[in-house]
Amino acid sequence: MNQTRTADASTGPIYRMLADDHVRLDHLLQAAVADLEHVDLRAYSEFRRGLLRHIAMEEKVLLPAAQRARGGDPLPVAARLRLDHGAIVALLVPRPTAPIVAALRTILTQHNQIEEGPDGLYATCDRLLGDDREAVVAALRATPEVPVHQLADPDAVMGATRRALERAGYVDLL
Numbered sequence: 001m002n003q004t005r006t007a008d009a010s011t012g013p014i015y016r017m018l019a020d021d022h023v024r025l026d027h028l029l030q031a032a033v034a035d036l037e038h039v040d041l042r043a044y045s046e047f048r049r050g051l052l053r054h055i056a057m058e059e060k061v062l063l064p065a066a067q068r069a070r071g072g073d074p075l076p077v078a079a080r081l082r083l084d085h086g087a088i089v090a091l092l093v094p095r096p097t098a099p100i101v102a103a104l105r106t107i108l109t110q111h112n113q114i115e116e117g118p119d120g121l122y123a124t125c126d127r128l129l130g131d132d133r134e135a136v137v138a139a140l141r142a143t144p145e146v147p148v149h150q151l152a153d154p155d156a157v158m159g160a161t162r163r164a165l166e167r168a169g170y171v172d173l174l
Contacts, residue, residue, distance in 0.1 A: 012126030013137045014062070018054070019116050025050050029104070036098045045148070048092050052146040055085045058115075061139045062125055069128045077114060077121060083168035084111045090164030094154035103165065103173040 011019075025047060032043035058081065067074045084107060091104045115121040129136055154161075162174055 011123070013133050014126045014129070014140070015116070015122035017137055017140060018057070018062075018122050021050070021054050022112050022116065025054060026108075029101075029108075033096060033101050036096075036101065039096050041151075044096055049145060049148050051088065051092065052148060053143060055089065056146050057140045057143045058121075059085060061136065061143060062121070065132070065136050065139075066121075066125050066128055069132070075121070075124065077124075081111070081114065081121065084114075087165045087168035087170055090157075090161045093149075093152050094157050094161060095151040097154055099174055100154065100161075103170070106173060107168075107170060 028043055028047035028050060032040045032047050034040070063075065063078050063081070067078070087107055088104065088111070091100055091107070094100060096104075113120070117123070125136070126133055158174070165171070165173055
């Protein structure tokens with residue numbers, strides 16, 4: 001899902017922390033679903049917890065910090081990211097199936113590019129937050145884990161999952 005990244009002088013601490021977390025999450029997902037007939041639910045559970053915490057870091061710390069730095073104006077990309085986050089969270093509710101994993105991978109690939117590009121969320125926040133970057137990184141690190149419920153039967157939640165995907169513009173993924 002993610003390309004191999006190398007840190008250079010142009011990548012700041014926010015970028016490095018959150019892009020490295022993307023790599024960690026990608027590895028967990030790959031390990032969990034290496035065999036879709038026998039999903040490693042322990043690895044998938046760790047992936048779920050990690051991804052939900054990652055989303056919380058962005059929603060509760062990073063996007064609000066950027067908005068404050070812009071005098072109360074949200075970043076133009078914030079609405080798109082929030083729609084993606086809703087779709088991703090909806091996909092984490094049911095037990096993983098091949099279509100659910102494929103949809104997750106598709107969304108995460110596109111979403112991570114928006115965040116990691118040279119003018120993406122992370123680089124923008126590193127520039128925008130300037131001297132406050134380290135404090136934001138500390139707040140990101142301090143973000144608690146998100147409570148996670150048991151996986152649901154896909155049939156029981158697929159309607160709500162599809163609606164969340166449609167709201168985010170992902171009409172034909174499931």
